[in-house]
Amino acid sequence: MDFNHKEVEKKWRDYWFEHETNHVPNDISKPKFYVLDMFPYPSGAGLHVGHPLGYIASDIIARHKRMQGYNVLHPMGFDAFGLPAEQYAIQTGVHPEVSTQNNMARYREQLNLIGLNYDWSREVITCDPQYYKWTQWIFLKLFSHYYNTTENKAKPIEELIQHFKKAGTEACYAFSDSDIAFTSQEWKNKSAKEKDETLMNYRLAYRKQGFVNWCEALGTVLANDEIKDGVSERGGHPVEKKAMMQWALRITSYADRLLSDLDQLAWSDSMKNMQRNWIGKSSGAQMFFDIEGSEKKLEIFTTRPDTIFGVSFMVIAPEHEFVKELTTPEQKILVAEYVEYTSSRSDLDRISEKKSITGCFTGSYCIHPFNGNKIPIWISEYVLIDYGTGAIMAVPGHDTRDRDFAKKFNLSITQVVQQDEESEIESKSGVIINSDFLNGLPVHEAIEKSIHEIKTKSIGFRKNQFRLRDANFSRQRYWGEPFPVYYDQEGTCHPMKEDQMPLILPHLEKITVGTEGKSPLVHAKEWANPSSGTTRELDTMPGYAGSSWYFLRYMNPDNHLELASKESLHYWQDVDLYIGGTEHAVGHLMYARFWHKFLYDLGITTTVEPFKKLVNQGMIQGIIENIILIKDSSPSTFISASLANDYPEDKIAHIPLFTGSVKNYNTADSHLDKEGIHYFINSKPDFVNSIFKSESGEYTINNMPEGFTIKTKSEVGKMSKRYHNVVNPDDVINEYGADVFRMYEMFLGPLEDSKPWDTKGITGVSGFIKKYYRMFFGENQTIIADESSPTKEELKILHTCIKKVNSDIENLSFNTSVSSFMICVNELRRLNCKSKEVLSILNRLLAPFAPFITEEINEKLGNKESVHHQAYPTHSEEYLISDEVTYPVSINGKKRHEWTVSKSKPQSELESEVLQLTEIQKWLEGVTIKKIIVVQGRMINIVLT
């Protein structure tokens, strides 16, 4: 009789729940291990088989560590604020609170089916006021701190205010983008509003002008995601950049620490590189160029001040504040047109298109600081307003983008670095020419000298520039954390008192878009104006607010007095292993590191980094089956994939099909039969009169012969509703059981690789679990394992497996450990092993992978204690020792023979005896042996001339 997974899984799920076997105490007597999953956004679609991949891996680690004696924190929660719930509410009227609760309930149910050992009593939900109270609290701490550049840490803004009172900006070491200067008297003379505005230059949470994607037709701000090809995805309306006052976080003040502390992390080099490149530290000079006929100066940053004599034009971003005044009357129309064109383009469009170079002359000129030449000022979209100062000096001789631009607009190109023919124009090898006082210097020396001169002439200074920007922290949305601040009549910002928090998001009966770019909170009239003359902030915080510190709340989730108690923060400290998708490689991970460091400066967290080790699981993709449609055909004509080569690429379109309706899907012979074509037409009634064409002829559904088939095209891609290829874990578990599902997910391939899901392959793992069960139980569930003492061979098989599985878990190589379990079971069955001793060790070894069946077997074997609380097996080398070894014998690196000899045979004997083997001799006739390479215990290679 086979394993009844439905019954057994329910039994143990209930048992574990009742006995709280997953409960994790803050038990400081045991060593801690914190393994964390990136918590999901609870989407309406529920989990598909791709989501749990990382959760299962972390679950195996967590169970393994627990069996090794650690106190393991392995929690789960929800990143529950977000745009989709709000969009859903606007479209359907279902309030985000309701849809989010429903979605979370469904996620919990699905996660529990998989047998993940989460301690749900520690659940963290970002939209829970008891949680976001502390998100708001951290925000206010950011608001009330500045970054001190000598102490290199965040300090209370009150200290800075005292400094301003005493000395103004004299000897003030506060991080800021602006270089405003004032005396103590000037500070004292400032009005409250002016003081507030000044302090905004230093606060770690501050307000500034930011740009949003404004869609007039929809009356709302759009996420980048909601824009396709420059127009709104919904409705195809025009989108433009609009400036608005926005909250921002001064992450740039932490740029150096975020960069240097990467070195201490056990993250993959590729991940660290992505973070390094995202921070993008570059050193150079900040310079001010005089503008002809203006008091103002154009501020630019360059990494190549050595090429200052190669400047032939300046370029400013279309959003640059000087655009208006630099534009001369003659250029006015052209500039206006150009600015309008660029405002409809995304940053991605602007930097990604190499072919079309666009720009427009302002009509104004800068003055070269050293030779007094006139330098035309141009506007182009390849300069981004958010990066650097939004303006550059263009050196077309030594920058490819500047060169392309110069060629297009016939601007002069001056070579100022002597280079050999082959070197790239941007290369820093060579000496400076055509450059007055820099002539003859190698580039690196010229950079130093030019900065020195720039400083001496007071036209600039040395500067480290970061690509990292202070990202926008405001969203014109309802479903997010409200800002715990209010504004007085002057518009000055005041933080709320701690005892008034959380500032609860007001309930709106109906979510509708706001007016004039405001969030839907504009409709919460009473809430928005708490007392006469005061108004609340109507924007809410972005998704990354709640996710930047949630890992700390798990340590002590019920604390009403602090974000987490000192004791819990001291005990759990940081995350030992963090598993999640690469899509969070920079965004989430950078902000979480930033907040963690800030909290460290405040003395709250005990480590400088939140995530010691990071692993990115790959995406599980779906199989997409498409039918091929000839574009613009009338009536619509579908062709067999085998005929597709007769048509040019741009004449055909791929229409995704429900995978289940395709015969032999994911093979070269995938096709729709007549039944499948019926199904397709039923789901897409527009195509009811379409023609289906294959080698055997062309038909409509009405005259189609019975055996007609049309080939479909298989590809691998996202698992999504759109492609009708979503596989739900519930269905798989229902049919095969959670243990099989877990092991199959792991068996698919390396955790970090992306790979397609195909449920067909699961029968291999399912067969394994059945075989495994039958090793313990005969007919009628009777135990067949006996007290026989294990044989040497059985022990060798078992311990080989123990060794492999332990090292695989350490390396997160779960696909190979599943293989070794299969090999072990196959071999033990071949030996007809019944030894209870061997089998119960194997059962413990398998427990983290297959928690249900192992728990059931453990009980049937007469154990009282849960298998998951027993010790994890370790191997003994003594069972693995063999006195023979099989050498592959190669001739010139190509294997020709296998040779089994005593392990102790010395190298000299191996070398002489190998040549006597008949299988080898035939290769040696008439040739000279150059040398013999012997790697003891591994291989032999005979090198011939």
Next chain:
RNA sequence: ACCGAAAUGGCGGAAUGGUAGACGCGCUGGACUCAAAAUCCAGUAUGGUUAAACAUGUGAGGGUUCGAGUCCCUCUUUCGGUACCA
């Protein structure tokens, strides 16, 4: 365009610079069965052969090495990210 990753049989994949294709799916043949399912046994990279020998083979092209799927260079394709999807 930029940053990062990947590419191995029909499919998912295995392989400290040392026997390419473990393990599993699929397929083929066989056993059991009235039959099917389930289960079990055998085979399965390609070419070649009754079988073997042998030759070829890890996206493409070069290189380093006694020996390269693995290291280096160039390229192609696919995937993730590019700051308001999460």
